[in-house]
Amino acid sequence: GQNIDQPTEMTATEGAIVQINCTYQTSGFNGLFWYQQHAGEAPTFLSYNVLDGLEEKGRFSSFLSRSKGYSYLLLKELQMKDSASYLCAFLDSNYQLIWGAGTKLIIKP
Amino acid sequence: GAVVSQHPSWVICKSGTSVKIECRSLDFQATTMFWYRQFPKQSLMLMATSNEGSKATYEQGVEKDKFLINHASLTLSTLTVTSAHPEDSSFYICSARTLTQGDTGELFFGEGSRLTVL
Numbered sequence: 347g348q349n350i351d352q353p354t355e356m357t358a359t360e361g362a363i364v365q366i367n368c369t370y371q372t373s374g375f376n377g378l379f380w381y382q383q384h385a386g387e388a389p390t391f392l393s394y395n396v397l398d399g400l401e402e403k404g405r406f407s408s409f410l411s412r413s414k415g416y417s418y419l420l421l422k423e424l425q426m427k428d429s430a431s432y433l434c435a436f437l438d439s440n441y442q443l444i445w446g447a448g449t450k451l452i453i454k455p
Numbered sequence: 456g457a458v459v460s461q462h463p464s465w466v467i468c469k470s471g472t473s474v475k476i477e478c479r480s481l482d483f484q485a486t487t488m489f490w491y492r493q494f495p496k497q498s499l500m501l502m503a504t505s506n507e508g509s510k511a512t513y514e515q516g517v518e519k520d521k522f523l524i525n526h527a528s529l530t531l532s533t534l535t536v537t538s539a540h541p542e543d544s545s546f547y548i549c550s551a552r553t554l555t556q557g558d559t560g561e562l563f564f565g566e567g568s569r570l571t572v573l
Contacts, residue, residue, distance in 0.1 A: 379561075386546075386569075391564075433498065447497070448498050
């Protein structure tokens with residue numbers, strides 16, 4: 347079967363670093379996405395990983411280990427505007443996106 | 456990045472009426488479009504996948520006669536909620552993808568349409 351799991355909620359301090367983990371199980375895999383979603387808005391694309399390793403893009407980095415079925419999103423120098431839900435999702439063998447339930451990130455001053 | 460425009464952003468309608476939501480890819484040709492629904496405090500749920508020029512593929516539990524999807528061109532897909540009822544009130548989001556050689560399969564999302572059925 348397929349499943350994907352990420353923490354429901356995390357809290358961090360402005361200026362700090364936070365790592366949001368995502369674990370998944372699937373027989374077919376075509377890459378993993380991270381999206382950011384502010385309340386009441388559509389998700390916006392953050393990153394896509396299909397090979398093992400770390401992809402860095404400004405303050406955000408994403409890591410993938412296919413053998414472990416594991417990914418994380420790393421946010422540095424946190425800003426108040428980073429308060430949002432972060433969704434991980436993988437593309438299965440049929441190119442369907444399988445979504446996690448999202449991690450609500452709360453940033454405190 | 457590519458732009459997907461969704462219209463209308465907000466719609467309020469009476470129970471029993473039909474509502475059409477449009478999803479347009481503005482600067483690329485979308486071979487595949489996806490329609491999602493999101494209830495409050497829940498994740499996005501895929502409703503259906505449509506490929507240009509063919510019938511949509513609906514996910515289990517989604518009524519194809521109630522949620523009519525048309526993908527008549529490479530830049531436009533429409534979702535029509537027929538005979539809407541209050542339980543259909545939700546946030547509907549479309550996304551588009553074009554699969555070309557070397558493409559990551561990145562999805563581009565519309566702004567979403569919030570439907571309220573009275």
